[in-house]
Amino acid sequence: MFTLRVNGKSHKVEGNGDTPLLWVLRDVLALTGTKYGCGVASCGACTVHVNGKAVRACSLPLREAVGKNITTIEGLNGNHPLQKAWVALDVPQCGYCQSGQIMSAAALLKEKPKPTRDEIITAMDGNLCRCGTYNRIISAIELASQGA
Amino acid sequence: MTLTRRTLLASSAFTFAFSFAAKAQAKPMNAYITIHADNSIIIKAPAPEMGQGINTTIPLIIAEELDADWAKVIIEQAPIHESFNHPIFRSQFVVASLSTRGYWQAVRIAAAQVRKLLVQAGALALEVRESELTTKDSHVIHAASGRKITYGLLAAHTTVRERLPDVKPEELKPASAFTLLGKDVTKHDVAGKTRGATQYSIDKTVANMLYGTVYHAPVLGSLAITHNREELLKMAGITHVFVVENGIAIVGKDYNSVLNARAKLKITWTDAKGSKFDSDDGLKANLAAVLGKELGVSVKNIGNAGEAFSTATSKIAASYTTDYTYHAQMEPLNALASVSSQDVEIWAGTQWPSMAVIEAAKIAGVTPDKVKFNPLPMGGGFGRRAYVDYILDAVRISKQVNAPVKVINSREEDVRNGRFRPMTAHHLEASLDAAGKVTAISHRISSDVVVPQLYGQARMDAQKNIDHIVTLGLDVSIYNIASHKVDHVLQDSGTRTAAYRGIGYGANSFAIESLIDELALNAKQDPLAFRLALLKDARGKVLLETAAKMADWGKKREGRALGLAIGKLGLANLGESMAATIAEISLDKTSGVIKVHQLWCAADCGIALQPRNSLAQIEGSLIWGLSSALKERVTLKNGEVQQSNFFDYDVLRMSETPRISIELVKSGAIPLPVGELGLSSVPPAIANAFRALTGKPIRALPMIESRVKSALI
Secondary structure, three states: OEEEEEOOEEEEEOOOOOOEHHHHHHHHOOOOOOOOOOOOOOOOOOEEEEOOEEEEHHHOEHHHHOOOEEEOHHHHOOOOHHHHHHHHOOOOOOOOOHHHHHHHHHHHHHHOOOOOHHHHHHHHOOOOOOOOOHHHHHHHHHHHHHOO | OOOOHHHHHHHHOOHHHHHHHOOOOEEEOOOOEEEEOOOOEEEEEOOOOOOOOHHHHHHHHHHHHHOOOHHHEEEEEOOOOHHHOOOOOOOOOOOOOOHHHHHHHHHHHHHHHHHHHHHHHHHHHHOOOHHHOEEEOOEEEEHHHOEEEEHHHHHHOOOOOOOOOOOOHHHOOOHHHOOOOOOOOOOOOHHHHHHOOOOOHHHOOOOOOEEEEEEEOOOOOOOEEEEOHHHHHOOOOEEEEEEEOOEEEEEEOOHHHHHHHHHHOOEEEOOOOOOOOOHHHHHHHHHHHHHOOOOOEEEEEEOOHHHHHHOOOEEEEEEEEEOEEOOOOOOOOEEEEEEOOOOEEEEEOOOOHHHHHHHHHHHHOOOHHHEEEEEOOOOOOOOHHHOOHHHHHHHHHHHHHOOOEEEEOOHHHHHHOOOEEOOEEEEEEEEEOOOOOEEEEEEEEEEEOOHHHHHOHHHHHHOOOOOHHHHOOOOOOOEOOOEEEEEEEEEOOOOOEOOOOOOHHHHHHHHHHHHHHHHHHHOOOOHHHHHHHHEOOHHHHHHHHHHHHHHOOOOOOOOOEEEEEEEEEOOOOOOOEEEEEEEEEEEEOOOOEEEEEEEEEEEEOEOOOOHHHHHHHHHHHHHHHHHHHHOOOEOEEOOEEOOOOOOOOOOOOHHHOOEEEEEEOOOOOOEOOOOOHHHHOHHHHHHHHHHHHHOOOOOEEOOOHHHHHHHHO
16 A cells, blocks of 8 residues: 555555556546656656656656655646646647646746746757647746746 | 517516526527527537647637627537538548538538527517617627617527528628637637646546557558467456457556556467568669659649650659658547447547447447447547547457456557558659740659558549549649649558648658759759749749748858748648748758758638637647658568657657747638648758758658768768
């Protein structure tokens, strides 16, 4: 039995300690906002925060997630300045990568409230988008950081 | 009961009662529109959503014609039913960037009919002539007396007959009167997609659900001979392992266990047609075919190319190739199916839900009316989700295990079982007369086919072997070239193929627009000036001039060069959109990496119903075109895909994305195709910029580092 702290709540979870956190979040805790895109930390769709830092949930085993504060996209409650900027600029197209994009961006803004364009690109480069929303993502991060 | 003045007066005494009953009083006016007594309106979205914004666009078109208050419109996904068929495809099918264009007039008329009915009802209620009434924001208004009634009240008291009042196309609103279309509204699913709340089929769960995956045959048509079933069944969480017609199915209680079992799977396979195929050899074979004597299928034969070539003063020739590409949509293919002996329920994101229903019914052994299909938004379609094979996987497995099963491709499975844009080779020749005028272009193309795999051999036969998916874009009609001969040498390597965003345009426009630059160089003319002189298409001239102005075409840039191309999208009979794109690039000669600094695109899509969304779609297609031109390739050895995930199938990342400027040029009042527009101009714009920068041509896609370095020698 593992105890996980996710979005401020404690959950007791059964399972194998090797199971990637991604599947525990999605299939055990029904938090499906965190997405499966590649399973090998190559696309960023599964990005969550572990103690405030961006982490790929597909590559974090359950046993290593114990005792840490985990935040998923659901934990931002739709109120984060990034989420408001995302809506203002109509950023998502298919939307599947967007949870991971927002979580990576939120971790960036926590560390650098007013990042330069280059800093944004460096921080976000691990997040893939096939619909081509990259430039809008950059604009939305810049918009959100203006309010900082 | 018709709403009369007396009942209207009486009803005001009952407004209190009305507000209680409001939610319950929902009056369907036709398939698309249901009006509530509280004046909210449900509009059904007929087409599956994959990020193109269609689930906002079509309801917006309806709301415009209906004069509905957009703030009180509720959008619901339509069920799979013939009343929501795409008017041209006669099926619910999103493909070819034709959804907006296809539904445009039909849904406007459907909405106008409802508006007409409401005006008739309003005239009776207010005891005035219909001609004295106007409509706005879900109200019928009699300006002369200052009275208005809500659609909700009218609908509640109106009998909706089977046949709504007729509306002729001439009666529809002129574009000048639009209040919603032509402006930007927030897409209705944006909030959900930023909260992680939007549910894709990969997120859907039902009671007693199992998880599954299929390890598909490595080569189309090969069958499993042996596999280590007993070993897998002993693994934690695994409930079933069995052979299916296209591979091995693994089913278990959670997906991670299924993935673990998949990793331990050992299978032997029979050989199939493509089992010896090597894509490197395939490229050479395609090139040999276009340089060879095999006639192929005559796709076009305009004018008299034979005569033009025999009397030519000079000729220009060049060959081009493009590799197989994989869709790499972010949501791996998956579907949830629940099959019992009586009925079937499916949750899936697909571009062709109507086909899914028909094929699922066959497999489940029921009639199509017993299939309940829940269309969910797709995490990317791009043409791959036009195939319903992954849905049929889920249906077969659920039927076999007698439980609901969500069958998910791992990313590795999604790549190895991908269906690809075919590899192509092209050989183009242009004939010039004594004055240097281009008198003919001959274009030979060699490739696998897509139509038989997507639509069946019968359709290919009916089209006399003209594969429109591969051959779209083999078109020089915007130019003043008297003769154009196109021949397609059909190949059958045994590789799975599909329609991929941009379909034939991606490869064909690359070849044609690269050749146009070749001709400009030969004539010692600037590529822009050469095209402007050669064009006979007025829209094309506007676009080239606009793009040139945006990019400041004449300005010399140190260490960088510009390249230009113009391309189309669509079918001539429905209206083609067009874009001219200029790319600014630099090159690291040591590494062979092309850096694209900026793209400027002048685009003509007729009328942009939602400008911001059109811009987003065009930008998305430009980035897609860039990714396929610079990075994407699938290679095969012994018929098997060599790539497995994003670390060896390269797609464009944010750091490689240029700044992009797009200007929309308006022409006409019909919305033309948008979603795939960038594909016909980006790849050749890059190649042409490369030529301008280095003096050397690059004639293969993708323009990976090794090819760039070879081109520089």
